[in-house]
Amino acid sequence: MTGRQAGNARLIIFLILAGGLSVLLVLYTVGHRKPRIPADADHLRSLDPPACLECHGPAGKNPRGKNHPLNDRCFDCHERA
Numbered sequence: 001m002t003g004r005q006a007g008n009a010r011l012i013i014f015l016i017l018a019g020g021l022s023v024l025l026v027l028y029t030v031g032h033r034k035p036r037i038p039a040d041a042d043h044l045r046s047l048d049p050p051a052c053l054e055c056h057g058p059a060g061k062n063p064r065g066k067n068h069p070l071n072d073r074c075f076d077c078h079e080r081a
Contacts, residue, residue, distance in 0.1 A: 039081040049074045 037043050045051065052074045055062050069077070 034077055034079045036081040037078050047075065 042055070049072050053072060054060055056064050
């Protein structure tokens with residue numbers, strides 16, 4: 001394989017990988033859904049983040065998990081069911 005052919009092969013491989021990654025990112029963006037807030041009595045009472053943190057804050061009965069973001073803007077990510 002000559003130097004030019006090797007360069008072309010690397011370019012083709014790069015373009016295939018970049019195209020595949022682009023397709024995966026588009027599919028994720030289109031298919032991703034925000035986590036839903038349950039439609040039970042506890043969750044229907046308020047749309048106010050401080051109300052959420054009464055239960056889901058560090059001292060609440062159901063605190064956020066250790067992988068949950070630390071912001072207190074619940075409705076930036078979560079939506080009503």
